[in-house]
Amino acid sequence: MANTRFVLLPNAAEFPATAFPQLMQINRHPVLAYDAAADEAAYWTFVAPQGLTGTLNLVLNLIAASATSGACYWQAQIESVTPADAVDLDAATSFDTANAGNATVAGTAGYLFTVTITLTNADSIAAGDLVRVSLNRDADNGSDNAAGDMYLLTVELRDAV
Amino acid sequence: MAALDTSDRADLHAEIMRAVSNEREPTGALKSEWRQLIDAADTFIDNNANTYNTTIPAAIRAKFTAAQKARALMLVIARRFLRGS
Numbered sequence: 582m583a584n585t586r587f588v589l590l591p592n593a594a595e596f597p598a599t600a601f602p603q604l605m606q607i608n609r610h611p612v613l614a615y616d617a618a619a620d621e622a623a624y625w626t627f628v629a630p631q632g633l634t635g636t637l638n639l640v641l642n643l644i645a646a647s648a649t650s651g652a653c654y655w656q657a658q659i660e661s662v663t664p665a666d667a668v669d670l671d672a673a674t675s676f677d678t679a680n681a682g683n684a685t686v687a688g689t690a691g692y693l694f695t696v697t698i699t700l701t702n703a704d705s706i707a708a709g710d711l712v713r714v715s716l717n718r719d720a721d722n723g724s725d726n727a728a729g730d731m732y733l734l735t736v737e738l739r740d741a742v
Numbered sequence: 743m744a745a746l747d748t749s750d751r752a753d754l755h756a757e758i759m760r761a762v763s764n765e766r767e768p769t770g771a772l773k774s775e776w777r778q779l780i781d782a783a784d785t786f787i788d789n790n791a792n793t794y795n796t797t798i799p800a801a802i803r804a805k806f807t808a809a810q811k812a813r814a815l816m817l818v819i820a821r822r823f824l825r826g827s
Binding site: 618650690 | 755773
Protein backbone atom coordinates (compact mmCIF):
# COMPACT_ATOMS: atom_id res chain seq x y z
CA MET A 582 0.00 0.00 0.00
CA ALA A 583 1.31 3.45 -0.90
CA ASN A 584 2.31 5.66 2.03
CA THR A 585 1.22 9.23 2.49
CA ARG A 586 4.37 11.28 3.00
CA PHE A 587 2.93 14.74 3.48
CA VAL A 588 -0.36 16.67 3.20
CA LEU A 589 -0.23 20.27 2.02
CA LEU A 590 -3.14 22.56 2.92
CA PRO A 591 -4.43 25.85 1.48
CA ASN A 592 -3.72 27.82 4.65
CA ALA A 593 -0.05 26.83 4.43
CA ALA A 594 0.37 27.96 0.81
CA GLU A 595 2.91 30.57 -0.19
CA PHE A 596 2.30 32.90 -3.11
CA PRO A 597 4.32 34.63 -5.83
CA ALA A 598 4.01 38.39 -6.34
CA THR A 599 1.47 37.97 -9.15
CA ALA A 600 -0.78 35.31 -10.70
CA PHE A 601 -1.73 33.26 -7.68
CA PRO A 602 -4.96 31.51 -6.64
CA GLN A 603 -7.20 33.19 -4.11
CA LEU A 604 -7.33 31.69 -0.61
CA MET A 605 -10.97 31.56 0.43
CA GLN A 606 -13.53 29.53 2.38
CA ILE A 607 -16.20 27.49 0.65
CA ASN A 608 -18.76 26.12 3.09
CA ARG A 609 -16.10 26.63 5.80
CA HIS A 610 -13.53 24.59 3.83
CA PRO A 611 -10.33 26.54 3.17
CA VAL A 612 -9.59 26.29 -0.55
CA LEU A 613 -7.37 27.80 -3.19
CA ALA A 614 -9.48 29.05 -6.11
CA TYR A 615 -7.58 28.46 -9.36
CA ASP A 616 -8.83 30.63 -12.21
CA ALA A 617 -10.02 29.17 -15.50
CA ALA A 618 -8.55 31.82 -17.77
CA ALA A 619 -4.93 32.23 -16.64
CA ASP A 620 -2.24 30.10 -15.00
CA GLU A 621 -1.95 30.73 -11.26
CA ALA A 622 0.64 29.14 -8.97
CA ALA A 623 1.01 28.48 -5.26
CA TYR A 624 3.94 27.01 -3.35
CA TRP A 625 4.43 24.89 -0.27
CA THR A 626 7.63 24.34 1.71
CA PHE A 627 8.52 21.27 3.77
CA VAL A 628 11.43 19.06 4.75
CA ALA A 629 11.51 15.75 2.88
CA PRO A 630 10.66 13.09 5.47
CA GLN A 631 13.08 10.40 6.51
CA GLY A 632 12.74 7.08 4.72
CA LEU A 633 11.71 8.76 1.47
CA THR A 634 12.47 6.51 -1.51
CA GLY A 635 11.18 5.83 -4.99
CA THR A 636 8.81 7.72 -7.24
CA LEU A 637 6.32 10.07 -5.67
CA ASN A 638 2.87 11.27 -6.72
CA LEU A 639 1.00 14.42 -5.87
CA VAL A 640 -2.68 13.69 -5.37
CA LEU A 641 -4.89 16.77 -5.56
CA ASN A 642 -8.31 16.85 -3.91
CA LEU A 643 -10.48 19.23 -5.94
CA ILE A 644 -14.01 20.43 -6.43
CA ALA A 645 -15.31 22.45 -9.36
CA ALA A 646 -16.99 25.74 -8.52
CA SER A 647 -19.44 25.36 -11.40
CA ALA A 648 -18.28 22.92 -14.07
CA THR A 649 -20.11 19.64 -14.52
CA SER A 650 -18.15 18.61 -17.62
CA GLY A 651 -14.71 18.99 -19.11
CA ALA A 652 -11.20 18.46 -17.82
CA CYS A 653 -8.68 20.42 -15.80
CA TYR A 654 -4.93 20.25 -16.33
CA TRP A 655 -2.27 20.79 -13.70
CA GLN A 656 1.50 21.20 -13.45
CA ALA A 657 3.74 20.58 -10.45
CA GLN A 658 7.40 21.44 -10.05
CA ILE A 659 9.79 20.40 -7.32
CA GLU A 660 12.74 22.33 -5.94
CA SER A 661 14.76 20.11 -3.59
CA VAL A 662 17.83 21.55 -1.91
CA THR A 663 20.39 19.54 0.05
CA PRO A 664 22.69 21.43 2.45
CA ALA A 665 25.76 22.72 0.54
CA ASP A 666 23.97 22.57 -2.83
CA ALA A 667 25.02 25.45 -5.10
CA VAL A 668 21.63 27.16 -4.84
CA ASP A 669 21.45 30.75 -3.60
CA LEU A 670 18.09 30.58 -1.82
CA ASP A 671 17.86 34.33 -1.24
CA ALA A 672 18.34 35.19 -4.91
CA ALA A 673 17.19 32.36 -7.20
CA THR A 674 14.84 29.42 -7.67
CA SER A 675 15.84 25.97 -8.81
CA PHE A 676 12.66 24.17 -9.81
CA ASP A 677 12.91 20.99 -11.89
CA THR A 678 10.97 20.47 -15.13
CA ALA A 679 7.20 20.55 -14.72
CA ASN A 680 5.25 17.33 -14.20
CA ALA A 681 1.71 17.20 -15.54
CA GLY A 682 -1.58 15.57 -14.67
CA ASN A 683 -5.25 16.01 -15.53
CA ALA A 684 -8.71 14.68 -14.81
CA THR A 685 -12.31 15.09 -15.88
CA VAL A 686 -14.34 16.97 -13.30
CA ALA A 687 -17.11 15.29 -11.31
CA GLY A 688 -20.54 15.26 -12.92
CA THR A 689 -21.93 17.47 -10.17
CA ALA A 690 -20.28 20.75 -9.20
CA GLY A 691 -19.00 20.56 -5.64
CA TYR A 692 -18.40 16.81 -5.70
CA LEU A 693 -14.86 15.75 -4.83
CA PHE A 694 -12.54 14.42 -7.53
CA THR A 695 -8.79 13.88 -7.69
CA VAL A 696 -5.90 14.57 -10.04
CA THR A 697 -2.72 12.50 -9.71
CA ILE A 698 0.57 13.98 -10.88
CA THR A 699 3.53 11.61 -11.07
CA LEU A 700 6.68 13.44 -10.00
CA THR A 701 8.97 12.02 -12.66
CA ASN A 702 11.06 15.20 -12.37
CA ALA A 703 11.60 15.59 -8.65
CA ASP A 704 14.92 17.44 -8.56
CA SER A 705 16.60 14.35 -7.00
CA ILE A 706 14.55 14.74 -3.82
CA ALA A 707 16.10 12.99 -0.82
CA ALA A 708 15.23 12.64 2.86
CA GLY A 709 16.14 15.77 4.78
CA ASP A 710 16.10 18.09 1.76
CA LEU A 711 14.46 21.50 1.92
CA VAL A 712 11.65 21.10 -0.60
CA ARG A 713 9.29 23.46 -2.35
CA VAL A 714 6.36 22.34 -4.45
CA SER A 715 4.96 24.70 -7.05
CA LEU A 716 1.45 23.84 -8.25
CA ASN A 717 -0.39 25.62 -11.03
CA ARG A 718 -3.51 24.94 -13.04
CA ASP A 719 -2.50 24.83 -16.69
CA ALA A 720 -5.43 27.05 -17.60
CA ASP A 721 -4.01 28.07 -20.99
CA ASN A 722 -3.67 24.43 -22.05
CA GLY A 723 -6.09 23.93 -24.93
CA SER A 724 -7.34 20.71 -23.31
CA ASP A 725 -8.16 22.43 -20.00
CA ASN A 726 -11.77 23.00 -20.97
CA ALA A 727 -13.68 22.84 -17.66
CA ALA A 728 -15.27 26.25 -17.16
CA GLY A 729 -14.83 28.27 -14.00
CA ASP A 730 -12.66 27.98 -10.93
CA MET A 731 -11.24 24.78 -9.53
CA TYR A 732 -11.12 24.74 -5.73
CA LEU A 733 -8.08 22.92 -4.33
CA LEU A 734 -8.68 21.44 -0.86
CA THR A 735 -5.54 19.39 -0.24
CA VAL A 736 -2.34 18.20 -1.90
CA GLU A 737 -1.06 14.81 -0.78
CA LEU A 738 2.52 13.68 -1.39
CA ARG A 739 2.23 9.91 -1.74
CA ASP A 740 4.49 7.04 -2.71
CA ALA A 741 3.71 5.99 -6.27
CA VAL A 742 3.53 2.32 -5.21
CA MET B 743 -18.63 51.39 -32.81
CA ALA B 744 -16.95 48.21 -34.06
CA ALA B 745 -17.19 44.83 -32.35
CA LEU B 746 -14.85 44.23 -29.43
CA ASP B 747 -11.36 43.05 -30.26
CA THR B 748 -9.95 39.67 -29.27
CA SER B 749 -8.35 41.02 -26.13
CA ASP B 750 -11.58 42.56 -24.84
CA ARG B 751 -13.55 39.41 -25.60
CA ALA B 752 -10.91 37.37 -23.76
CA ASP B 753 -11.24 39.67 -20.74
CA LEU B 754 -15.01 39.26 -20.75
CA HIS B 755 -14.61 35.50 -21.14
CA ALA B 756 -12.49 35.41 -17.98
CA GLU B 757 -14.90 37.75 -16.19
CA ILE B 758 -18.03 35.75 -16.93
CA MET B 759 -16.41 32.49 -15.82
CA ARG B 760 -15.32 34.21 -12.61
CA ALA B 761 -18.88 35.47 -12.06
CA VAL B 762 -20.33 32.01 -12.63
CA SER B 763 -17.77 30.55 -10.19
CA ASN B 764 -18.53 33.17 -7.54
CA GLU B 765 -22.23 32.34 -7.77
CA ARG B 766 -21.42 28.63 -7.97
CA GLU B 767 -23.86 28.23 -10.82
CA PRO B 768 -23.60 24.69 -12.23
CA THR B 769 -22.69 24.61 -15.91
CA GLY B 770 -22.16 21.85 -18.42
CA ALA B 771 -20.82 24.32 -20.96
CA LEU B 772 -17.10 24.05 -21.66
CA LYS B 773 -14.65 26.94 -21.42
CA SER B 774 -14.61 27.41 -25.20
CA GLU B 775 -18.41 27.44 -25.29
CA TRP B 776 -18.53 30.29 -22.78
CA ARG B 777 -16.22 32.17 -25.14
CA GLN B 778 -18.61 31.49 -28.03
CA LEU B 779 -21.39 32.95 -25.87
CA ILE B 780 -19.41 36.14 -25.32
CA ASP B 781 -18.59 36.36 -29.01
CA ALA B 782 -22.26 35.92 -29.93
CA ALA B 783 -23.37 38.60 -27.47
CA ASP B 784 -20.85 41.06 -28.84
CA THR B 785 -21.80 40.25 -32.43
CA PHE B 786 -25.48 40.76 -31.59
CA ILE B 787 -24.74 44.16 -30.05
CA ASP B 788 -22.62 45.11 -33.05
CA ASN B 789 -25.34 44.07 -35.50
CA ASN B 790 -28.19 45.74 -33.62
CA ALA B 791 -26.71 48.89 -32.13
CA ASN B 792 -28.29 51.05 -34.82
CA THR B 793 -31.67 49.40 -34.35
CA TYR B 794 -31.55 50.14 -30.61
CA ASN B 795 -30.53 53.70 -31.26
CA THR B 796 -33.41 54.29 -33.66
CA THR B 797 -35.84 52.79 -31.12
CA ILE B 798 -35.03 55.70 -28.82
CA PRO B 799 -37.54 58.48 -29.62
CA ALA B 800 -36.02 60.89 -32.12
CA ALA B 801 -36.95 63.91 -30.02
CA ILE B 802 -34.67 62.83 -27.17
CA ARG B 803 -32.09 60.70 -28.92
CA ALA B 804 -29.45 63.38 -29.27
CA LYS B 805 -29.64 64.27 -25.57
CA PHE B 806 -27.92 61.06 -24.50
CA THR B 807 -24.36 59.96 -25.02
CA ALA B 808 -23.61 56.51 -26.38
CA ALA B 809 -22.41 55.49 -22.93
CA GLN B 810 -25.69 56.59 -21.31
CA LYS B 811 -27.71 54.68 -23.87
CA ALA B 812 -25.55 51.62 -23.23
CA ARG B 813 -26.01 51.95 -19.48
CA ALA B 814 -29.80 52.06 -19.88
CA LEU B 815 -29.73 48.93 -22.04
CA MET B 816 -27.49 47.16 -19.52
CA LEU B 817 -29.81 47.99 -16.61
CA VAL B 818 -32.89 46.78 -18.44
CA ILE B 819 -31.20 43.53 -19.46
CA ALA B 820 -30.06 42.93 -15.89
CA ARG B 821 -33.53 43.57 -14.50
CA ARG B 822 -35.28 41.43 -17.10
CA PHE B 823 -32.96 38.44 -17.06
CA LEU B 824 -30.91 38.46 -13.89
CA ARG B 825 -33.37 39.39 -11.17
CA GLY B 826 -33.87 36.44 -8.88
CA SER B 827 -31.35 34.29 -10.75
